[in-house]
Amino acid sequence: MIKVSVMYPNSENVQFDVDYYQKKHLPMVTKLVGNALKRLELDLGMASRVPGEPAPYVAIAHLLFDDIDSFQEAFGPHAATFAADVKNYSNVQAELQISELIPF
DSSP states (O other): OEEEEEEEEOOTTOOBOHHHIIIIIHHHHHHHHGGGOOEEEEEEOOOOSSTTSOOSEEEEEEEEESSHHHHHHHHGGGHHHHHHHGGGTBSSOOEEEEEEOOOO
């Protein structure tokens, strides 16, 4: 199992429309990638390790897939559509990381 983390860095001038992201963007992603997506989670940044400082990321979406191939096959054909929608909810470019999930 792999986790694709789409991380939106926080900054002084960041704009992020959580409502749009939750109600429009993520449902679009879910629909277009189909059954290859095994689970989706959304983290909304609240704080950092230093009291009173903002979270390093305003939002992080975690998408779980069986493997990298299934992610690429499902996500790749729609990547331009997903990227074009960013202007509707944020002024920051996301960072993307693919991680292997190791159960304990």
